[in-house]
Amino acid sequence: MRTTVVGAENTSPIRWGLRQVAGHPRTSSSALVGSAAVFWFGLHTMLWAVGIAVLAGVSWRLLDKPTFDRFAGRLLRAWWRRWWTYQRPWLRIMTACNLTTTDHKGETLVPRVTGVRCTWSWDTVSVRMAKGQAPEDFEQAIERLANAFRARSTNVRLVKPGKLALDFQRREPFDEMIIPLSPLAESTSAVDLRRLPVGMDEYGRDFTLNLLQRDLHVLLGGATGAGKGSYMWALLRSLAPLIRAGLVRLWVIDPKGGQEFGMGRAMYHAFADNDADGLALMQTYVKTLDERKLELGRAGVRTFTPSRETPLELLICDELAAMTAFASRWITVAFAPLMSKALTQYRSVGGRIIAATQEPTKDNVPMRGLFPTKIALRLDSASYVDMCLGEGMRDMGALADKIPEILAGVAYAKRDGRREPLRVRAPYSRDEDIAELVEFCTSVGTVTELRRDVTAPAEGQERDEPADVYAIDFEALEVDDYDTDQDQTDEVDVIEHFEGDEDDEEIA
Numbered sequence: 001m002r003t004t005v006v007g008a009e010n011t012s013p014i015r016w017g018l019r020q021v022a023g024h025p026r027t028s029s030s031a032l033v034g035s036a037a038v039f040w041f042g043l044h045t046m047l048w049a050v051g052i053a054v055l056a057g058v059s060w061r062l063l064d065k066p067t068f069d070r071f072a073g074r075l076l077r078a079w080w081r082r083w084w085t086y087q088r089p090w091l092r093i094m095t096a097c098n099l100t101t102t103d104h105k106g107e108t109l110v111p112r113v114t115g116v117r118c119t120w121s122w123d124t125v126s127v128r129m130a131k132g133q134a135p136e137d138f139e140q141a142i143e144r145l146a147n148a149f150r151a152r153s154t155n156v157r158l159v160k161p162g163k164l165a166l167d168f169q170r171r172e173p174f175d176e177m178i179i180p181l182s183p184l185a186e187s188t189s190a191v192d193l194r195r196l197p198v199g200m201d202e203y204g205r206d207f208t209l210n211l212l213q214r215d216l217h218v219l220l221g222g223a224t225g226a227g228k229g230s231y232m233w234a235l236l237r238s239l240a241p242l243i244r245a246g247l248v249r250l251w252v253i254d255p256k257g258g259q260e261f262g263m264g265r266a267m268y269h270a271f272a273d274n275d276a277d278g279l280a281l282m283q284t285y286v287k288t289l290d291e292r293k294l295e296l297g298r299a300g301v302r303t304f305t306p307s308r309e310t311p312l313e314l315l316i317c318d319e320l321a322a323m324t325a326f327a328s329r330w331i332t333v334a335f336a337p338l339m340s341k342a343l344t345q346y347r348s349v350g351g352r353i354i355a356a357t358q359e360p361t362k363d364n365v366p367m368r369g370l371f372p373t374k375i376a377l378r379l380d381s382a383s384y385v386d387m388c389l390g391e392g393m394r395d396m397g398a399l400a401d402k403i404p405e406i407l408a409g410v411a412y413a414k415r416d417g418r419r420e421p422l423r424v425r426a427p428y429s430r431d432e433d434i435a436e437l438v439e440f441c442t443s444v445g446t447v448t449e450l451r452r453d454v455t456a457p458a459e460g461q462e463r464d465e466p467a468d469v470y471a472i473d474f475e476a477l478e479v480d481d482y483d484t485d486q487d488q489t490d491e492v493d494v495i496e497h498f499e500g501d502e503d504d505e506e507i508a
């Protein structure tokens with residue numbers, strides 16, 4: 001482990017130069033390649049080439065800021081900020097913040113910047129501590145560091161012994177960004193199940209869920225008041241015409257007495273406002289989809305298309321831990337395996353789940369790994385971030401525990417296949433908006449016809465057989481045809497693959 005030693009006047013320039021080359025291989029190899037190109041092609045040609053590259057980069061940024069930022073902007077920013085924002089005033093700021101130490105020879109030891117990683121909003125500076133320092137020294141200086149580097153806020157994390165990361169928040173786009181509720185689409189043909197808007201990302205792009213392929217099940221983690229409900233209501237709003245038409249059916253478990261979802265009960269297919277009823281609802285859900293699986297399997301149907309006969313069955317569970325950990329044992333023991341089964345077996349027959357939890361620990365949500373899409377809102381503890389989003393996501397910049405209380409609805413989304421988390425925010429649905437949604441979805445009377453109340457069996461008692469789920473006269477409903485096969489061929493697949501991301505190195 002090497003620590004920068006200030007006052008080492010006796011270091012020869014050659015040794016210093018070699019150390020710089022070895023310490024900054026990318027910068028030195030770029031300089032080497034640039035010099036070789038000038039030597040080979042001539043200065044004039046190279047100036048033209050650089051001019052064209054700059055022009056292309058500027059045009060790319062103007063035309064599509066998010067992709068430019070993802071593939072080039074963050075790397076350039078990390079490189080620039082490392083040298084200009086952090087390295088240049090480093091010694092001055094470390095000294096001013098009392099973050100240097102002295103060795104036995106009286107030489108000043110200064111912590112060293114080993115890398116900078118940038119997202120749109122946060123910079124992460126990797127630091128090798130000087131001998132004699134502890135992370136607490138940086139924690140005590142946190143406000144001074146934020147002030148010195150002109151950051152909105154700062155955070156210190158121990159990465160491994162001797163090495164820590166300083167996170168500096170440079171901007172907060174959601175301070176000014178208004179996230180509008182999506183308008184209620186009148187017709188089913190206006191809804192694309194692969195692009196359901198539920199908010200915006202930090203670049204101002206739509207944040208959408210793809211319930212057909214990518215975001216089959218979604219886990220929301222967030223402390224109380226973090227705004228978990230806003231994602232669920234935004235999703236229901238996007239689905240409204242399909243709910244009204246009976247193409248999407250809602251099974252809602254709100255074990256906290258229906259506080260969050262009680263208002264919408266008229267538009268649900270099934271609703272449970274306590275844990276015992278929640279278990280009964282889950283049993284009916286699993287039975288329904290098991291029957292469908294057999295039915296479609298016997299008919300040789302291999303791909304699922306939502307229809308009035310086989311609607312998309314969306315199960316919403318607000319506060320999952322109330323069903324999997326905090327309820328009576330006979331409920332938790334029965335509920336958890338049913339949930340795991342529903343998460344793994346009904347992809348091809350239209351079973352989808354969106355669940356929320358305040359503490360995404362393994363004990364509370366043993367099946368959390370089965371959700372392909374996870375969204376972490378403000379969390380109470382740094383350790384919850386990786387528990388919710390997956391290993392290493394906090395180091396990748398998902399600082400969900402740093403989201404301030406006033407930014408309810410702001411979250412980090414992580415999808416299978418995408419390496420880095422995306423910072424997003426959902427719109428807030430007020431009571432009037434929910435009432436409007438319910439009115440819209442029930443206005444043709446289809447949903448209430450579909451509803452079956454689910455009541456809990458007494459402990460140990462056999463549950464009633466559910467009514468025939470298809471015993472509904474769908475033909476009587478006046479709705480537009482919804483042909484997802486057509487949609488699939490007409491539009492480019494929106495799934496993003498990020499296999500190449502491993503090369504997307506951001507450490508300057």
Ligand SMILES: Nc1ncnc2c1ncn2[C@@H]1O[C@H](COP(=O)(O)OP(=O)(O)OP(=O)(O)O)[C@@H](O)[C@H]1O
Nearest residue numbers: 222223224225226227228229230408409426427428
């Ligand atoms: N997307 C949002 N944008 C702005 N403000 C929001 C948003 N979501 C929630 N809020 C604000 O935060 C408050 C709490 O939100 P909400 O009750 O939905 O959070 P929650 O995570 O569902 O909490 P709980 O776990 O206690 O049910 C709301 O009353 C509202 O003022």
